[in-house]
Amino acid sequence: MRFADSIFAGxxxxxxxxxNRYLAEALSQGGDFADLYFExxxxxxxxxxxxxVKSASQGVSMGVxxxxxxxxxxxxAYCDDLSPEKVLKAANVAAHIASGPSKIDKFNLNxxxxxxxxPVVTAPTETALSxxxxxxxxxxxxxxxxxxxxFQVQAGYADNLRHVLVATSDGVLTMDCQPLARxxxxxxxxxxxxxxxxxxSGGGGRVDLDFFLKDKPPEYFAREAAxxxxxxxxxxxAPAGEMTVVLGPGWPGILLHEAVGHxxxxxxxxxxxxxxxxxxxxxxxxxxxxxxDDGTILNRRGSLxxxxxxxxxxxxxxxxxxxxxxxxxxxxxxxxxxxxxxxxGRRESYxxxxxxxxxxxxxxxxxxxxxxxVRSVPKGLYCANFGGGQVDITNGNFxxxxxxxxxxxxGKITRPVRNATLIGNGPEAxxxxxxxxHDLKLDEGVGTCGKAGQSVPVGLGIPTVxxxxxxxxxxx
Amino acid sequence: MNGIHLLELANDVVRKAVSAGASDAECTIGEGDxxxxxxxxxxxxxxxxxxxxxxGLRILVGQRTGSSYxxxxxxxxxxxxxxxxxxxxxxxxxxxxxxxxxAGELGSVEGDLKLYSTAIENLDPAHNIExxxxxxxxxxxxxxxxxxxxxxxxxxGTSRHIFANSRGFSGEYRTSSCSLSxxxxxxxxxxMERDYWFSMARDPGGLQPAAEIGRIAAQRAxxxxxxxxxxxxxxxxxxxxxxxxSLLDSIFDAVHGMSIYRQESFLAGKLGERVAGxxxxxxxxxxxxxxxxxSPFDDEGVPSRRTPVIxxxxxxxxxxxxxxxxxxxMKTTGNASRGLAGNAGIGHGNFFLEAGVQTxxxxxxxxxxxxxxxxxxxxxxxxxxxxxxxGATGMWIRNGELAFAVSEVxxxxxxxxxxxxxxxxxxxxxxSGAMAAPTLKIGEMTVGGK
Numbered sequence: 001m002r003f004a005d006s007i008f009a010g011x012x013x014x015x016x017x018x019x020n021r022y023l024a025e026a027l028s029q030g031g032d033f034a035d036l037y038f039e040x041x042x043x044x045x046x047x048x049x050x051x052x053v054k055s056a057s058q059g060v061s062m063g064v065x066x067x068x069x070x071x072x073x074x075x076x077a078y079c080d081d082l083s084p085e086k087v088l089k090a091a092n093v094a095a096h097i098a099s100g101p102s103k104i105d106k107f108n109l110n111x112x113x114x115x116x117x118x119p120v121v122t123a124p125t126e127t128a129l130s131x132x133x134x135x136x137x138x139x140x141x142x143x144x145x146x147x148x149x150x151f152q153v154q155a156g157y158a159d160n161l162r163h164v165l166v167a168t169s170d171g172v173l174t175m176d177c178q179p180l181a182r183x184x185x186x187x188x189x190x191x192x193x194x195x196x197x198x199x200x201s202g203g204g205g206r207v208d209l210d211f212f213l214k215d216k217p218p219e220y221f222a223r224e225a226a227x228x229x230x231x232x233x234x235x236x237x238a239p240a241g242e243m244t245v246v247l248g249p250g251w252p253g254i255l256l257h258e259a260v261g262h263x264x265x266x267x268x269x270x271x272x273x274x275x276x277x278x279x280x281x282x283x284x285x286x287x288x289x290x291x292x293d294d295g296t297i298l299n300r301r302g303s304l305x306x307x308x309x310x311x312x313x314x315x316x317x318x319x320x321x322x323x324x325x326x327x328x329x330x331x332x333x334x335x336x337x338x339x340x341x342x343x344x345g346r347r348e349s350y351x352x353x354x355x356x357x358x359x360x361x362x363x364x365x366x367x368x369x370x371x372x373x374v375r376s377v378p379k380g381l382y383c384a385n386f387g388g389g390q391v392d393i394t395n396g397n398f399x400x401x402x403x404x405x406x407x408x409x410x411g412k413i414t415r416p417v418r419n420a421t422l423i424g425n426g427p428e429a430x431x432x433x434x435x436x437x438h439d440l441k442l443d444e445g446v447g448t449c450g451k452a453g454q455s456v457p458v459g460l461g462i463p464t465v466x467x468x469x470x471x472x473x474x475x476x
Numbered sequence: 477m478n479g480i481h482l483l484e485l486a487n488d489v490v491r492k493a494v495s496a497g498a499s500d501a502e503c504t505i506g507e508g509d510x511x512x513x514x515x516x517x518x519x520x521x522x523x524x525x526x527x528x529x530x531x532g533l534r535i536l537v538g539q540r541t542g543s544s545y546x547x548x549x550x551x552x553x554x555x556x557x558x559x560x561x562x563x564x565x566x567x568x569x570x571x572x573x574x575x576x577x578x579a580g581e582l583g584s585v586e587g588d589l590k591l592y593s594t595a596i597e598n599l600d601p602a603h604n605i606e607x608x609x610x611x612x613x614x615x616x617x618x619x620x621x622x623x624x625x626x627x628x629x630x631x632x633g634t635s636r637h638i639f640a641n642s643r644g645f646s647g648e649y650r651t652s653s654c655s656l657s658x659x660x661x662x663x664x665x666x667x668m669e670r671d672y673w674f675s676m677a678r679d680p681g682g683l684q685p686a687a688e689i690g691r692i693a694a695q696r697a698x699x700x701x702x703x704x705x706x707x708x709x710x711x712x713x714x715x716x717x718x719x720x721x722s723l724l725d726s727i728f729d730a731v732h733g734m735s736i737y738r739q740e741s742f743l744a745g746k747l748g749e750r751v752a753g754x755x756x757x758x759x760x761x762x763x764x765x766x767x768x769x770x771s772p773f774d775d776e777g778v779p780s781r782r783t784p785v786i787x788x789x790x791x792x793x794x795x796x797x798x799x800x801x802x803x804x805x806m807k808t809t810g811n812a813s814r815g816l817a818g819n820a821g822i823g824h825g826n827f828f829l830e831a832g833v834q835t836x837x838x839x840x841x842x843x844x845x846x847x848x849x850x851x852x853x854x855x856x857x858x859x860x861x862x863x864x865x866x867g868a869t870g871m872w873i874r875n876g877e878l879a880f881a882v883s884e885v886x887x888x889x890x891x892x893x894x895x896x897x898x899x900x901x902x903x904x905x906x907x908s909g910a911m912a913a914p915t916l917k918i919g920e921m922t923v924g925g926k
Contacts, residue, residue, distance in 0.1 A: 045818070046567070049738070053569040057543035057817040058560050060553075061530065074522040080529065080547045093525050133567040152738050188740055188860065196739060198860045238865070240888060240924040241708035271516070273626050273661050273670060353522060388855040390867070394626075394661060394670035395700075397884050399854035399867035421856035421865040421886050423924070471705075473856065473865040473886025473924040 003111055006175045007163045008038050012082045016109055019167045021084075022066065023107050025091035027169055030100030031068035031075070033331070034091075035172075035309060038064045038082070038165040039350040042125050045158040048136040051144075056133070063350040066091045069332060070098035078351045109173040114312050117296060117303045118206035123179035125161040127209045132157055135183055139218035143187045146226035149233070151196070152188035155222070157181075166310030174310040179206050180301065180457060182446060185221045189229035197235065199228030200387075200403065203444030205301045216444070228385065228404050231416050238405070238420035238474025244380035245422065245470045246373055246408060249441035251386055253462035256291050257361050257449070258389040258398035259426045260284070264318050264326070265344075265356040265451075266333035268393050275396030275427050276324065284324045285430030288366050291319040293328060295343055295359030301445040302360035302459030309345035309354050316342045318361075319430075330356040348454040358449060362461030366436025370464040373435045375411040381472055382406045382413050383422070396426035421473040429470065437464030482507065483648050485549070486640040489533055492558050494642050498535035498565075500576050501642045504775065504816055505531045505549075508635035513601065515608045516627035523601070532816030535561045539570040545816035573802040576776065581798075581808060582645040583779040589649075590766035593679035596632055596652040604630040607656055607686045614690025615660035621701070622694050624661035626670055631655050632680075637771070645777035653768070654680050658690045662697040669703075671696035671851075676908055678766050696850070699871065703883035706872060706925045712846040713887055713921045714839060714873065717904055719849045720913035724827055726891055727758060728911070729859045731785055731793075732822050733800025733811070742862035742892055743791060751791045752895035755832055758786040760795055762810070762825025769826035769910030776812035776820050783809045785827075789896075797822050829913040832901030836915040839900045846873040847923050849887065862891035868923075886924035894918050 008014045019036060026034035044058040064087055065078040075097025077090040124132065139155035159181035167173050184202030201224035203216055212218060247255060260276070268274035276284070285291070295313030297303050304313045309331045317325045329337070330345030333356055346357035374382060382405060389400030401421045406413045442461035449458040486503040493501035509527035513520065531554070532545040542565030546557045612628035632654035640646040657674030673693035675684035715723060735741040743751060752758075762770055762780035771780050776798055784792045796804070797812035797820050813823025840848060853867035865888040871878040902915030 043817075047818075052571050053567065054571055054574070055541060055543065055819045056564045056568050057545065058564060059532075059545035059817050060556070061545075061547040063528065063547065073520050076522060076524040076526075078526040078528070090526070097520075097523055129563060129567045152740065154738075188738070195742070195861050198740065198858070238888075240886070240922050242926055271626065272624055273668075275668065351526065351528065353524065390853045390855070392670070392851075392853065392869075394668055395703075395883065397853070397867065397869070399856070399886075401854055401856040401865070418861070418863050419856060419858050419865060420888065421854050421867055423853075423867045423884055423886050425884055471884065471886060471924055471926075473867070473888045473922075475865075475888045475890075475922045 001175045001177060003173060003175060006165055007040055008165045018084060019109060020107055022087050022091045023167065023169050025088050026066050026068050026095050027104055028102050029095040029098040030102060031070045031095060031098040033069040033169050035067050035166060035168040036064060037308060037350050040163040041160060043160040044125060045156065046133050046136050047156045048140045049154045051140050053133060053136065064090065065350040066094040067353065068094040068097050072336060073097050074332065074353060076353050104169060107169055108171045109167055110171050111173050114174065114305050115296060117298050117305055118179060120179045120208045122208055123161040124159040124181040124209045125179065131209060135212050135218045139183065139185045139222040142219040142222035143185055143226045146223050147189065147230050149189045149191055149230060150187050150226050151190055155185045157183045168310055172310040174306050176305050178304065181207055183212060183218060183221055184446060185225040187225040187229045189233060191233050197229050197232035199225040199232065201225040201228065202446040205299045205445040206303060207299050231404060235416045235418045237476035238417040239381065239472055239476050240474040242469050242471050244377050245467045245472065246377060246380060246382045247462060247465050248382065248384040249437065249439045249462060249464050251443040251460060252383055253362050253443060253460035254386050254389045254400050256363055256462060257358060257460055258391045258400055259424060259429050260291060260318060261293065261358045261361045262391045263393050263396060263426050264328055266327040266329045266337060267356050269327050270333045270337055274393045279324050282324055283322050284427045285319050285322040286433040287322045288436040289319055289322050289430050289433050290364040292316065292364065293318055293358050293361045297360050300360050300442065300459045301447060301457045304359065307343045307345045308347045311341045311343045311345060313343040313359060328356045328358065330354055346456050348456060352454050355452065357451065357456055358458050360442065360459030362440065362442060363463065365438050365440035365463045368435045368437050370437040370439050373437055373464050373466050374408060374413060376435065377408045377466065378410060380408040382408050391426065397423065398426055399423045417474065423471045423473060432468040433465055434468050435466040439463045482638050483646060486638050487646055489554060490640050490642050493533060493535050493561065496558055496562065498537055500536040502534050502576060503531065503640050504814065505529065505638040506635065506816060508633055510633040512629060512631045513605045513608055514627050514629040515605060515612055516625055518609060518612065520605060521627060530816050531557065533557050533561050534819065535565060536574060537565040539572055539574050540565045540568045541574050541819060542568065543818050573799060576641055576643050577778050577798045577808060579643045582643060582777045584647050584772040585763055585780050589770050589772060591678060591770060592650040592652045595680050596634055596654060599632055599680060610686035611656055611658040611690040614687040615658050615694040618691050618694035619698055621662050621664045621698060622660045623663050626659040626661060628658040639775065639777055641777055647773055647777065649772050652678055654683065656683050656686060656689055658693040660694050660697050662701055664701050667702045669697050669700035671700060700869060700881050703869065703881040705884045706882055706923060708923065708925050710920050710922050712843050713918045714846060714848045715916045716848065716850055717906065717914055719852050720916045721911050722852055723916065724829060724911045724913050726857050726859065728824050728827055731795050733794050733796035733804065734822060735859060736794050737800055737803040740860045742859065746791050749791055750789050752786055752789045753898040754789045755901045756786055756789050756895065756898050757830040759784055759830065760825050760827045764826050767826045767907050769824060774810045774812040775814040778808055778810040778812060780825060781810050795822055795824060824910065826907065827911050828905065831903050831905035831914045833903055834900050836902045836904055839902060839915055839917050840873055840878065841876040843873045844875055847882065847887065848873050848878055864889050864891050864894065887921050888924060889921040
């Protein structure tokens with residue numbers, strides 16, 4: 001997309017001269033760097049509950065954020081009005097993080113080349129609402145049809161289309177148009193008068209509606225949610241204490257996101273507050289582990305053509321054969337650390353200051369046969385699916401909560417057990433990885449990562465892995 | 477745009493929707509501004525200042541609902557907002573329970589709820605930055621092992637809430653808030669720990685002194701140093717107020733009207749039954765002046781009120797909006813809560829567990845072997861089943877005293893049993909947000925460790 005073809009030039013009449021003027025105002029007090037982040041966001045959501053489409057909404061929001069960096073300082077202001085006087089005022093407010101004479105007032109804005117990772121012909125947001133409402137109705141029917149013990153189903157579909165324009169005092173001018181869609185299903189099942197159990201499933205990505213009509217239809221997610229709820233009906237108490245844990249492929253990659261991903265974000269390391277600070281080149285995992293953060297995978301939820309600072313995304317090796325290789329860098333941290341940006345500067349919206357974030361984080365496949373991995377465990381826990389997780393980046397402790405897990409007894413997966421939280425320590429946990437399967441799978445596309453009050457969509461992935469020692473928080 | 481104008485605009489949008497064919501309509505406008513100063517290592521790290529606003533519209537066409545929102549409050553933006561809501565109402569299903577509150581249920585709490593302090597308008601940015609610097613400096617001064625910092629910050633903001641509907645409700649209120657926090661890092665040998673402390677108030681004068689915030693944050697970080705991972709065992713568990721508050725979060729989720737009618741809560745169908753120890757009384761009260769859970773009316777225009785949820789261990793009420801109330805054949809409890817988009821959900825006012833008589837020290841003194849929880853991690857609470865399993869940090873209790881730091885362990889049980897086995901309720905109830913609990917002792921939980 002060219003600047004002239006963007007919604008900002010077309011609908012809002014913003015010109016290259018305007019951008020120059022705003023950047024000049026932002027640096028009028030002597031700042032070193034400034035950027036403008038224009039955003040125009042269309043969203044819609046549809047929810048079904050008790051087989052009734054009870055709620056649906058659509059909306060539009062827009063705004064611009066102006067950032068000025070002066071040394072280690074950041075000034076930030078935003079407004080939800082794109083008129084020149086309001087943007088200039090925001091630029092002036094942000095400018096005052098610095099105090100001195102202006103150093104630069106001419107910016108050679110150049111439109112750079114970039115990849116197109118989501119070549120969507122028509123964004124879901126721009127398709128008929130009637131086609132999208134069918135998705136939740138189909139999900140509802142399929143989950144109920146799966147088993148008569150399913151008595152409650154909720155399905156939600158949400159999409160958005162985000163137009164962004166980034167202009168920086170370094171001369172970067174880049175536009176992107178980012179579609180995102182997600183379908184999620186929750187099923188409740190009950191046997192006679194017993195306590196109900198819940199199952200969840202969902203997926204999506206930077207895709208068009210065909211993804212839900214052809215590749216992954218609503219029935220696929222609905223059956224998966226219903227299956228999980230039914231499976232959990234027989235759940236026994238989960239074990240407690242240290243044991244061998246086998247993670248299934250896909251979403252259990254949340255282990256990597258929590259155990260190492262956050263701790264490798266450059267802001268924490270620049271400040272020396274991460275358990276991984278100063279550990280580049282050190283062994284932090286078993287040799288079987290190579291962990292990647294890759295923002296360039298076609299159509300994935302965590303992918304971006306350019307990050308929210310206008311820098312192209314890339315494939316970053318975080319851990320290679322167990323050795324810590326690199327941090328995730330944004331503009332500010334890379335400048336201060338004398339490194340290059342890794343295309344990891346992300347923000348929730350125009351109202352937020354960018355910071356280093358993950359995109360799609362996964363472990364490369366190994367050699368082991370997944371069945372053989374399970375067979376090798378005399379007693380342990382097999383985790384097929386998880387809910388969310390969290391990490392304390394300073395001491396490195398992280399948790400993630402199993403939503404579907406089973407006992408492994410004598411090399412066989414046996415009884416399901418109740419939800420339990422797993423806890424470990426980031427720089428230590430992956431040293432106990434003793435087998436890595438050849439079945440790398442990326443998650444279905446439902447992840448949202450929170451950091452310092454900002455949420456961004458992310459992807460995860462992992463093959464089947466065996467961890468010889470991890471603490472499981474059950475009751476038995 | 478001045479205040480009167482926005483309220484008129486909301487009424488105008490409601491009229492536009494009705495004249496375009498909506499049988500009912502409600503319009504919400506939110507407007508706010510924020511200021512934030514972050515300092516780290518004695519220097520300014522970031523300053524942020526901005527304002528924004530948005531409008532949400534929800535219509536009913538017969539028993540079908542449509543909802544839309546926009547940040548574009550121009551004439552064209554509003555035309556599009558109304559059109560958008562009607563497009564949505566085409567695809568939703570007739571729902572016999574959908575609708576606005578009855579006219580007789582609408583209204584507002586009278587009197588000054590002390591939600592807005594004009595002092596917030598006169599805050600000097602330089603003074604705010606200085607407060608954050610003082611908080612961080614106090615943490616550094618507390619101990620030489622506080623050698624690094626994740627920063628300190630001062631945040632303030634004001635907001636206006638405007639709501640009008642086609643049943644004759646039209647109201648607005650303003651709120652102000654400010655907060656001061658510090659997050660120091662303690663280091664000793666190869667042990668590194670971070671903790672934080674903060675204070676939040678409607679009026680800047682209500683904030684805890686900066687020096688105190690820094691000192692408490694430092695003490696919290698220091699006492700986490702050199703933690704031990706204990707053996708797996710079943711012991712009494714004490715939640716200090718900051719972590720006890722999270723149990724209130726779970727109780728709120730479990731009495732949430734939407735979860736009740738869907739039967740996705742372990743407290744569904746338990747009204748009138750004993751669900752907690754006799755020493756447990758939980759109240760929702762959105763009328764307490766000056767607090768963060770206070771408002772004159774809820775997000776459907778129903779007056780705020782005080783609702784006893786659990787009284788001496790017996791479940792007395794769920795928390796309901798109009799929709800959940802109709803589904804359950806009950807009356808709304810004035811707990812509707814909504815953003816700009818979608819139907820009203822359910823929120824809480826000041827949701828708290830009433831203080832008991834024992835001091836926290838006495839509670840700990842009565843335990844020979846137990847776990848004092850000062851930090852919780854993760855999302856391992858299942859409201860459907862009550863299953864509870866979370867990561868925890870804290871201090872081990874040995875012979876009635878806090879003996880050593882513990883981390884990388886889990887605590888697990890079932891909320892059903894945990895509530896019934898509350899063995900002690902502390903006298904130390906304090907509000908620092910909309911949810912509060914005193915120190916609580918649970919008879920027994922499984923600590924998962926080595």
